[in-house]
Amino acid sequence: MSRRAVITGLGFITSIGNDRAAVTRSLRTLTPGLAPVEFLGNPALPVKVAGTIKAFDVASPSWRDWTFPPCYNVPRETLRSLAPHGLYAFCAVEQALTDAQLAADALTDGATGLYCASAGSAFLLHHHLAHMHAVRGERGNPMGVVASIAGTLNFNLAAHYGIRGAVGGFVAACASSSHALGCALDDLRLGRQTRMLVVGAEEVNAETILPFAAMRALSTNPDPATASRPFDQTRDGFVAAGGAVCLILEERETALARHAPIYAELIGWGQAADGYNVAISHPEGAGLAEAIRRALADAGVAPAAIDYVNAHATSTPAGDRSEALALRRAFTDAGVRPRISSTKGLTGHPLSMAGVMETAFCALALRDGFTPGNANLTTPDEACAGLDLPRNTLDAAPSLVLNNSSGFGGSNVCHVLRAP
Incomplete structure (x- = not known):
């Protein structure tokens, strides 16, 4: 446990920005990323605000209809098995690799692992299951399972990047990606890996968000400027959000040897x-x-x-x-x-x-x-x-x-x- 771990790369697709510079600016100026939303075409729903992702349109269940920033080159064979939050995750990983000054082929060394966290895509799962019932089980999307269930991030990212180290997914609700990060730290300390990618991602759609309204956990405040107010006496619930973040954690000596940028030590x-x-x-x-x-x-x-x-x-x-x-x-x-x-x-x-x-x-x-x-x-x-x-x-x-x-x-x- 004597080995030390440092953060060398970050990638962001978030409500407050889709890159490091935009996120930093929002944190410094306290610029929120919340926006009005209407789910299921129903203006009567009490949930009016969400942390939305800008510059991406992934409202369709078909990847062919999606639009996203042209700076991301997502191969067709990868895109067809992604969920919307999988696309966010892919873009966040690409950013983090550039930020850490790593080429993608560095991930195939067997000493690099990947830990992910998401709830899967309830949106795509609902779509595929509805189709299965409609045709009485006689047809289905061959990518439906790997695009929608809870392990979709680790399935797709590990395959695309050829990662041969430790790969796994974590499901502990809102603590999931923190578990992933902690276990990644232990893997580096114990010498099991020299580098770990930790990725968390979620979608912003009715299937992901509205079930929390039934628990009375969501804010019904319609004002994006004031709906999310942690610790305030007038808070009335959380405002759901989505996106993806990738954090690259490396063994410190490895990072220093390749002159990697270092943000912090975990x-x-x-x-x-x-x-x-x-x-x-x-x-x-x-x-x-x-x-x-x-x-x-x-x-x-x-x-x-x-x-x-x-x-x-x-x-x-x-x-x-x-x-x-x-x-x-x-x-x-x-x-x-x-x-x-x-x-x-x-x-x-x-x-x-x-x-x-x-x-x-x-x-x-x-x-x-x-x-x-x-x-x-x-x-x-x-x-x-x-x-x-x-x-x-x-x-x-x-x-x-x-x-x-x-x-x-x-x-x-x-x-x-x-x-x-």
Whole structure:
């Protein structure tokens, strides 16, 4: 476990930008990526806002109808087995490879692996199953399974890039890509791999988003400027989002030997479950507080060393309160006050890709020297008493940051990053 891991490449297809420069600009200026939406042609639906992906049109179930930026050369044989979020993921990987100064053939060495996170494509799965029923099972799309089920990202990306190292998918709801990143870190530390691509992606469509409305988890605020407001007293649910992020993690000596750019070092992670409820976080934040403690212990740092926390806070009443109490237990009770923000006020909540996306945001903050603020935070919830929640992005360079993720079933995962 003596080997060290660094972040050398990032790729973004997100609601706040489709490249590193645009994402950084949005984080610095607190420019949101939320927009009005209408699902299923039904204006009566209470969900009016989502974190949309610009410059892509993937509304059709047929890949032949999709449009996307011409800078991405997606081979026909690859495109035909992709879901919409698979296309996002492909573009994010291409960006990350360029960013890390890696040629695609470097991924075929057997020492490079791929871990992915997504819920699959409910959109395509519904389409293919409806067709199967319509023809009474006599015909079907031969690519229907690999394009739609939960492993679609790892199937398609591993095959396209010829990856022969560790390949797998992670399904832990909104903590999925954080699990993927933690396991990737362990693989590098243990010498099992020298490089790992970690990818999270989700779609922005009715099939992915509206089921959460039935749980009363989504905001019904129709104003894109204020619908997502983590930690605020007036929050009423999360705003769903999609896109894809790719993060390239490399063994440090390997990265230095090839003079790779280094954003940050990933120095520890921890996980702990609530064991409380299938959907709701522990009311006192017990599992998350323990995950934070384990992450700090793994990294070998004290709570006082953390400068900034990127919170999971999605803008739901119960979830944000639970996390605020966990942060108070981990930091305030120890007499320290790191700056804390949830960037979901800008992006919305992209479900399983949230962890890798926000780790990438932390890497940008560490390398470029800023601390993201809390968009739309007007009056903090009383549970946030004692927490430092800056309203605006600060030109203050953190040196150690913590990133939190939580998912259904009380799955909590935290990562600690250090400036390069």
